[in-house]
Amino acid sequence: MRYVLRKIGLLLLTLWAAVTLNFFLPRMMPGSPTDAAIAKLAQNGPVSPATRAAIEAQLGVPTGNIWDQYVTYLGNMLTLDFGVSYTFFPQSVSDLVLTALPWTLVMVGVVTIVAFVLGTLLGVLAAWKRGTFLDSLPTLTGTFTSAFPYFWTALLLLFFLGYVLQWFPTSGAYSARATPNLSLEFIADAAYHAVLPAVTILITSLGGWILGMRNTMINTLGDDYVTFAEANGLQPKAVALKYAARNAILPNLTGFGLALGGVVGGSLLVERVFNYPGVGYLLYNAVTNQDFPLMQALFLMITVSVLVANFIVDVLYGYLDPRTRR
Amino acid sequence: VDVPTEDDNNDGGGADGTSMLLAADNGSPTFDRNFNPYSPGKRTTTTLIYEPLFVTNTLDGTETPFLASEKEQPDPATVIFTIREDVTWSDGEEFTPDDVVFTFDLLKEFPALDTNGVWALIESIEVDGQDVVIHLTGDNVPAAAIIQKTIIVPEHLWADVEDPTTFTNEDPVGTGPYALGEFTPNEYTLERNEDYWQVENVAAQELILPASNTQLDVVNNGYDWAYAFMSDVENTWVAAAEGNTFWFPPGGTIALFPNLTMAPFDNPEFRLGLSAALDRERIAEVAEEGYVDAAGMSGLLLPNQEAFLNPDLPDGGAVAQDVDAAVSHFEAAGYTMSGDQLVDSAGTPLALTLTTPNGWTDWLRGATEVQTQLAAVGIEVTLNQPQPAAYQQELQNGNFQLSMGSFGGTGSIYEDYNRLLSSEFLQPVGTTTTANFQRYSDPDTDALLAELRVTLDEDRQLEIAYELQTVMFEQAPVISMFYGGLWGLFSEANFTGWPSAEDPYASPATWDANPLLVLTNIEAAG
Amino acid sequence: MTLLDVQDLSIVYEPRGAEPVTAVRGATFSLEQGEFIGLVGESGSGKSTLGFALTGLAKAPARISSGRITFDGTDIAHLDGEDLRRQRRGGFAMVLQSGMNALNPVRTIGNHFADIFAAHEHVPRARRRERAVELVEKVKLPASVLDRYPGELSGGMRQRVAIALAMSLDPRLLVFDEPTTALDVLVQRAVMGTIIELQREENFTAILVSHDLGVVLESTARVLVMHEGVIVEDGPAAQILQDPQDDYTKMLLSHYADPRAEVVELPGLRVAGSQISTTGEPPAAIGTDAAPSGGAKARTGRTREAVVLEGVGKVYPPPRRGEDPVVAVDDVSFTIEPGDALALVGASGSGKSTIAKLITGVERPTAGTVRLGGTDVGSLRRGGLRRLRRDVQMVFQDPYSALNPLHSVEYALMRPVVNFGGLRGLQARRRVLELLDIVGLAPVEQFAAKLPHQLSGGQRQRVVIARALACDPQVIIADEPVSMLDVSLRAGVLALIEGLREQWGVSLLFITHDLLSARLVTDKILVLNRGRVVERGETAQVLRFPEDAYTVELLDAVPQPGRAAD
Amino acid sequence: MTEKEATARGEAPQPTQPSPSGRQNANDAVDGGGRVAQVAAPASPFTVLGRAAGTIWSVPKARVGLILLAVFLLAAVFAPLLAPYAPTDNSFGRAEGGSAAHPLGTTTAGEDVLSQLIYGSRVSVLVGFVAGFGATLIAVLLGMSWGYTRGFAADVINFFVNLFLVIPGLPLMIVLAAYLQGGGLAMIIFVVVITGWAWGARVLRSQTQSLRSRDFITAAQFSGESSFRIVFREILPNMTSLITGSFFGAATAAILAESGLSFLGLGNTAMVSWGSMLFWAQNSNAILTGQWVLLFAPGLCIALLATSLTLINFGVDGLSNPRLREGKGR
Ligand SMILES: Nc1ncnc2c1ncn2[C@@H]1O[C@H](COP(=O)(O)OP(=O)(O)OP(=O)(O)O)[C@@H](O)[C@H]1O
Ligand SMILES: Nc1ncnc2c1ncn2[C@@H]1O[C@H](COP(=O)(O)OP(=O)(O)OP(=O)(O)O)[C@@H](O)[C@H]1O
Ligand SMILES: [Mg+2]
């Protein structure tokens, strides 16, 4: 019991620290939200001196004692009251997040899962067929593609598949005149738009999973239970999957947990290159516009979901690994 | 499933000659439905749905009446707008002078909406028949130009709005040439308001505004009007389709803002030295790929404001690079060349920091060129590139040595010079100011500005403008370098009569009231 | 009928980036149906390698470089893939050396059986559960283990499961590779019993691989002795016992003795009754130094003190929620007088190491007191503990892991000399060399420069002992100091320990489950069972005439060659 | 940083990090079949290093990686000799295609692309190595003390590591980058280090924990060694290959991070790096003007440099874990 309490205590402490960091870090950034707004206006031409006061009044950028602000902020976070975004004034932060979240969850989430599953399978294959073509092909390709910068991959795909060949739309999450709904037609349209960003993430993240799985699997392949299973004449497929891979996957789950938790953070660079209306883009807007309320909500959401995902993986781990059970 | 592509939607842009594809409003990345004309997050085209009293061509200050048919300034402290008759709101209600007064009262009640600061100028306002009489807080001739920019909203709808600062006005009702058509997060349309008071001047039946207007989109999707800096515009935009043209008039002056509160910038000789050391043609060339001209020291946007140019200024204010002159100015300021370094009387080499916002690439290129050129006269320049918000803060707080900055382009001589030179904005370093960032203070200049504010005499106004140019030229409170372009891309395929160097009736800007001028002037092609 | 015929079999390991090693050279022998033979040899002699090859498990980097393995008429040396797999049912099977780890931690025992049945489809689906129950019952396990995970079973149970799994293939040849090494003496005994019984019942051909000559001689009728990859001896157990031909076999046999015997004799060591005398040549260094005669005076002149445990108990918090706390040590009292040697014996988990930890201050007792002279060890903190370690040193069980592989012998010995002896520079170095000389590692200069991997196991253990001596301690705790060593090395180390104790007057706490070692180096003994002392007395007395049932059981577990022949 | 790094600690496990299960294979010369004493010549630290290098070199993938890395290192060191022009010399024609004078053409600002590419290697190599070193240093210091200590101090470190693992890396970088405005390369390195050490610390901790239970650590305590000495003289040297692995992993992450930040325009855009080349390419419509080399070449260089480090890691993996030495399986 004490152990569990301690664990929960530590979790809450981490959460508090992250939330506190969320509060102070952005405020350490030089310039205020008003400055950011004016800087944006200034790019289009001269800004009238009166504008500053109006913007300040309108955004309601908090002033005064930072500690009072902090206490209010903590209260708001506890009650999930995230306030109004500065960038997208007067939209509420919750609305913004809820609009962006489904896109990210579906697109990035699906790719993350696909990448994990596919990468793991390829890693299993590579380790099992070690030293053969079936090893070197995925391993080397994975090594190379996982070294691609995200945005570069995105730009290349955009250029070749979107611009030159015109196979896929180059921006947005759905066609211009569509309004999000749940019709088959819209879903197909959205899926079509998700292809390029999804492929970008897939290409760049697949390699990590392949290499990770390959490494752990090579280790388990040397374990005695694998040799014993072979000695008992199990079919190679059974040995590879039920014995070697089944054990090798466990350590990789931690990484998968972090990755899944990170899904709600979206894929900032990819979403930006493809103008994808997900959380990553929102986060980019928030951070570059010093949109404290939006930034805080997003950071909180990401932190919580990473923590929760880790917790779930812990639980899942217990289920998949009987050694940690009982 | 038939999946429509981007093109299916967008090439509607004028096949029938009356629909226009416009890159004027960028979603980030999608659109919020916000048509509150006073909201900073409003859709850019809100200014096509609502109208102000007058629209000023920011290039040269020419004024075009819109909701007011006339204005009169019987004395420097009073402005009378005669409100246009036979104008209706798009819901059919009649537009009256009361709407105008209501609007001003609204701004008074909610200062957050008053983005132009009109209630700093206005004492009171009243209706007199079809006229709206505005009493100013004092003699203030240029005030009218600011007041008339105010966007007028309908009393019968807005009176019930509880909090107009957070109101998103999803179904806007205005007097303007367009009304909201179909709205989706990725694209919306504006339909021509068939009851518009000058509907005969409005050629485009429909405006299509996609949320994504990347340069790739602009070049590929057949836009009619886009605002974007295009690298190598001839080979990209112009080559993309028949009839594509561009016009990049100056929209402001990019200058070096020296911090006048500190040495050596407090010495005009030093500033003039800096000015003489620069090869402005080269800077303009490097910064904007040669699409804009070098700026002279008059503070005017040329050729737009040619009419105001002081004929006594040598070379029309232009300053050519002259290293010898620069060195002698520096000597007058107490700096001498020692080897290839400029040193002060103690022999310490001069090192300056030049601030430019990160990510504003044209400025950065300009700044880099300045760095190179000043190195040639022995000044070591370090670049400081804060993020835009931080840059803004440093600029406002006077927290810089030398900063890239811009001024001018409001269309009003008074506004342009007042913001740049008036000590009314003077704040100590560390305190935010909203103008006069270099912290210039000169009683004579203040007197000139004060007079310009109150005089109705146009000849006197011109004289004062000449004198202000002389101040700019001789004192060099800022060191103008090149013009910031307004990057207009037009297609003549479907519409003609776009603003151009030959007919600069409006700027190419797609925001504020400017599109009202453009869209009521163009004609369908063919 | 000849079941297995091996002709001139050689196996090489060809690891990448390292020299190839020929692990088996020209092995030739054959096995009859139903024979039970033993394969002995020291660590690294190639036993496992041979076992793997016989069961078709040799894989990279191992390669059969020459020879034939004919199993029931087919050459399996070059069989692979599906053909080989088919052979495994009703053919040959192997129980791995590390049988403890031979089970997939994430599958239930039942699933392990199911996998095998599914792979060979030799048991109809409906009968599979039934058959699995039969098999586990054969190895004396309850049917309920089928629903448990390997992690939930003890080592002995896992080893039995592994045997049952191998049995489920109905093999005609079964290779047991050290099936009991990792197990507790008592459990070891039980598992071996099961194997012997099974073999008798099922009459399969069995090869028992072991480095323990006693175990092999006790259970098998025929023995192969391997040395450096070569089969040096092949003959009936009885004959080998009586009349070994090969020198290596002779050496092995000479290191075997019965702790119950009146006189126990090993090369270099001879113990009769409670008396100990050194026979033959003493280890090089011993005796050359001026030995203090009284034994109660330290070299440095510090007074020797006794280790006193009074009613000591240690209770560990429950390992998991909801379980009972672990009572590791329960009300143990004893005294080690200066110069005494006390053996602490008992089965695994009986609390031996815990007592060592309590004496060395690594753990604190939860009851009673541990004192070294006047110091209460349980109450010491950092600095005090450091001072305690000057007096109480430890000799570790596994010399392979007790030395940092990256530090030279000199470094390892220098540290305590510098830290405790306060010596620096040349003086310290001289002391290091002296220590090496004491433990008989000559030439000392040469040994000082070596890294652990350049030493043999026995040499390493000598370094570990030298390190323990470096600060001239009063008490040396040796926790199973020879259990990881080959028999050939064991005696030397034991003789060294014994000699040192005599000479330096250090007190010795000798922890072991090996009764023979206890007999050889100690004069008093303490038998521990579940944390409690069940018997104590003179070593010879207790071992020869045990009173407590548990002690009897422990002694029974000691293999008695020739018993199988009965 | 790119998200890759954000995710290196998040979305995907770093290929080069050993599994968190913390297998105890580190460098133990007596592992596996090594029971048998192999008597060899006494080894000095140099021969140990030499042997390590040999092992890495013997893995073909790592060999390719080393050669690739050497090429980039040479380009970085000898950039002034190799590059035909100064990287910021903008006196050439704008957006020219490839020619004898400018093999890869010129940028829209009139700079020579090839020269920029060669000079750009300096930033990436420097950032990669310095930031990789910094992140590894923090990871080593914190990870090892975390693994060795118990109680409150360990909880404190645990807390910080967790904190840095859950905070989204890329946004944190952007915020930090904005805070440390205009710091140029040093700023980028700092940001990458701050956001990049946590994963390594975690891996090193589990390894430390498994090492601390080894007998030789207890033996060192019995030799009267201080904790400090035990951590740094006994444990640390046994983790060299793991640390080397972390270093290459962190360096890869740092290179990708630098390019990502520069691409977002958060680096020093006036400095010529591959990331800033991509930034400018994107900014000046390289796609539209057909200057695809501008887009393709710097990205390829980043990818190749990062690949070279990952490839080297194949060899490093083999150092610490014999099972991972390259070779045929079944
Ligand atoms: N994978 C391998 N690579 C290289 N050499 C190996 C490998 N496995 C074993 N060897 C070597 O082969 C020889 C025989 O090893 P083997 O495991 O057969 O010995 P063993 O008699 O079973 O020893 P033990 O009693 O320790 O189990 C040893 O010298 C060993 O170092
Ligand atoms: N740190 C610990 N926490 C909980 N229980 C422990 C701990 N250390 C030992 N035990 C338990 O205490 C009991 C005695 O363990 P100890 O290690 O003293 O046995 P041992 O006689 O040395 O056994 P072996 O011969 O296997 O070394 C065992 O049941 C063990 O599981
Ligand atoms: Mg073996």
Ligand SMILES: [Mg+2]
């Ligand atoms: Mg023990």
